[in-house]
Amino acid sequence: MxxxxxxxxxxxxxxxxxxxxxxxxxxxxxQTPWQLAALHVELARRQCFARGRLYGEPLQLLRENRLRLGEQTLFEDGVWLTSYAGRIEIGANCILNRNVMVAASDLVQIGDHTLIGNGCLITDSAHRNDDTDEPMPWQGYASKGPTRIGDNTWIGVNSVITSGVTVGRRCAIGANSVVTRDIPDFSVAAGSPARVIRSLREP
The missing domain is CATH 1.20.5 (Single alpha-helices involved in coiled-coils or other helix-helix interfaces)
Structure with missing residues (x-):
């Protein structure tokens, strides 16, 4: 032994x-009543609104200035906002629908006027799996860099935006897509892995 x-x-x-x-x-x-009340006060100060419960560490992140929110952003029930040591920046007039998860080890940025469909995951890291002798939960995380989503972009239901990816301005990502590489501005992309189908600027 x-x-x-x-x-x-x-x-x-x-x-x-x-x-x-x-x-x-x-x-x-x-989830205690006073913590929920404190969270809604912090959101109201930023002119944001949660229609239901937020999970993760949103109140802690707000108080530590590691969660930055633009005005008039709406969170539907079940949204997760979590970050061990990183930052999350969400622009103005965004909508994060039910059960969206945003997880940051370094930085996740979401631009203004962006729509995130139900069940999406936006993250800048992933579980490591390179050590075949080590149990998976003990291997920690690996990041390819910040993850960014541009202004006026729509992310379809159940899509995943992976580490180190930039999705450009005014893009549309089809439902159930897995975005593993950068998507240029004004693009429609879909699939797993997602690929550009067409440009919104085409005649």
């Missing part, structure tokens, strides 16, 4: 248990 490996696995299991307990406390605390 490899005692070093056993000891390492035990230590990491303890670390995971502590992390899960901490997360559980954060999420439970975020």
């Amino acid at each position: 490899d005692l070093k490996r056993v000891r390492r696995d035990v230590d990491r299991s303890v670390d995971l248990a502590v992390l899960f307990a901490q997360k559980w406390r954060w999420y439970r605390r975020a």
Whole structure:
């Protein structure tokens, strides 16, 4: 028996248990009546509105100035906003529909007047899986850089915008797409992986 490996696995299991307990406390605390009221006050100060509950750490991120919101942005029920050490910037007059998740390790930017369909994931990182001897939850995250979405863009239902991708201005991303590379301005793109179908500037 490899005692070093056993000891390492035990230590990491303890670390995971502590992390899960901490997360559980954060999420439970975020749903207390006074925390929900405080979140809505912070949103109102920015002239934003949540029609239902937000999940993740939105109040903490707002207070730490790691979540920046433009005016008149609307969050539907079930939106997740989470960031361990990064920043999330969402422009003015955006709509994030039900069960959208925005997760930042470094930076996720969403431009003004952008529509995000139900169930979308926008992230600047992904789980690592390069070590075949290491359990998946212990490998951490890898990022290819900030993820950006331009102004006046529409992201269709259940789409995924991956790490290091820039989606340009006035783009339309079809439902169920997985965007793994940059999309130029004024483009319609769809598929998994998403590819440009046409330009909105074509006659």
